Amino acid sequence: MAQSSRYAFTPCGHKCVCHLCAVAVSRSERRCPICRTKVVRILKIIDP
Structure with missing residues (x-):
């Protein structure tokens, strides 16, 4: 919880x-x- 959420x-x-x-x-x-939904893919979010 200390890092920013980017995924x-x-x-x-x-x-x-x-x-x-x-x-x-x-x-x-x-x-x-x-x-608790089954994860299909993990995406990295890139902020401008």
């Missing part, structure tokens, strides 16, 4: 994790920590 999950669209947490989710149960 989002599909299909739910929640932008809620940093790089380290995105890696942890991809290695574990692959569920969004907010809504």
